[in-house]
Amino acid sequence: MVGQRSEAQEDLRFRVLRLLQENPEMSQRDIAAAVGISVGGVHYCLNALVEKGMVKLGNFSAANDKRRYAYILTPKGLTEKAALTSRFLKRKMEEYEALKKEIETLQTEVNLGADMASGSRQ
Known part of the structure; x- marks a missing residue:
């Protein structure tokens, strides 16, 4: 649980730093x-x-x-944003690969089920 909380906080920092770099005059309400x-x-x-x-x-x-x-963003903030971006991208790519595998497995199951259903009708 601590790892997920830490990742969530890191993701928040990443998103806030990214928004501020693009638009430093955003209000707290806009950021929220x-x-x-x-x-x-x-x-x-x-x-x-x-x-x-x-x-x-x-x-x-x-x-x-x-x-x-x-x-x-200060130079330290820009450096931190670059590091956060790298970790965020790595984590999202891992999630993407896991999701892709799950989708492939589900598609195989659905196709097998459809084949079995059509075979029993003949």
């Missing part, structure tokens, strides 16, 4: 909607990323509301 967690969860994640030196806060100068922040 994009990754499917609560605004409080995003707030906690962003605070952790700031504390670890992976993201720095800057004022989003184009916003009318000067309380809005831009979340900018």
